[in-house]
Amino acid sequence: MIKRILTALAASIAVAAPVNATPTEWTSLNLIELLERNGVSVTVNQNCPSGVLGNYEWVGMKRTINLCPGDEVDPIDHATLLHETWHAIQHCVNTARGTTSDTPVSSIADLNSYVEEYLPQETINYVKSNYKSSNWAIELEANLAENSFTPLEIAEVFLDACTAE
Numbered sequence: 001m002i003k004r005i006l007t008a009l010a011a012s013i014a015v016a017a018p019v020n021a022t023p024t025e026w027t028s029l030n031l032i033e034l035l036e037r038n039g040v041s042v043t044v045n046q047n048c049p050s051g052v053l054g055n056y057e058w059v060g061m062k063r064t065i066n067l068c069p070g071d072e073v074d075p076i077d078h079a080t081l082l083h084e085t086w087h088a089i090q091h092c093v094n095t096a097r098g099t100t101s102d103t104p105v106s107s108i109a110d111l112n113s114y115v116e117e118y119l120p121q122e123t124i125n126y127v128k129s130n131y132k133s134s135n136w137a138i139e140l141e142a143n144l145a146e147n148s149f150t151p152l153e154i155a156e157v158f159l160d161a162c163t164a165e
Contacts, residue, residue, distance in 0.1 A: 026152035028078045031085065034155050038163050040065060040088055054080040056087035063088060079146045085154050086145035090138055092162035102134045104141040105161075115140050118148075 032042045041064045047055075048068035053076060055066050065084045069077040093105050104111050115124060119140065127139045145154065 026150065026155065028081050028151050031081060031151040031155050034158065035065065035085065035088070038158070039063060040162075042067065044069065053077065054084045056084045056091070058091060063091070078151075082149060082151065082154050083142045083146035085158060086142040086149075087138065089145075089154075089158055089161045090141070092158075096161070102138055104137045106141060108137060111137060111141055111144075114144055119143060 035042055039061070041062075043064060043066045045068060047066045052068055054068050057064050057066070065081070065088065067077060067080060067084070069080075090103070090105055091101065093099075094101055094103050097103075106114070123143050124140065127136055127143065131139050149157070
């Protein structure tokens with residue numbers, strides 16, 4: 001299943017578990033707190049263009065995840081946090097590798113295989129009709145991550161890719 005495949009991808013980055021965390025107690029709030037402690041600001045309902053669920057942006061070393069849940073938080077908003085955190089991970093990995101910001105964490109060949117097998121055609125079509133072609137790979141990878149990882153798993157990858165912990 002995709003979870004095993006992407007967990008293997010995460011393992012290839014040699015992840016380290018957050019202290020005293022177990023999958024049953026690690027939540028989106030814990031992930032937000034981890035991001036904040038490690039230099040990624042998280043805003044809620046600020047800088048939200050119409051129809052946008054969230055975004056990741058950076059200027060120099062200032063990194064921000066903007067979440068746009070509106071009046072109520074629902075499961076899509078939790079998935080958006082995972083998706084945008086994956087973009088932060090991509091940023092860290094690309095900075096470390098010296099690759100461009102539109103380069104996914106996984107190889108294009110592996111990513112294409114995962115996308116073909118695990119993403120619904122509707123998601124693929126959405127990405128291809130709403131993003132520049134140069135961003136398709138990172139958006140498809142972030143969609144895979146949001147649908148495959150728990151907040152704890154994303155936190156583990158983030159810690160390894162983006163911190164010295």
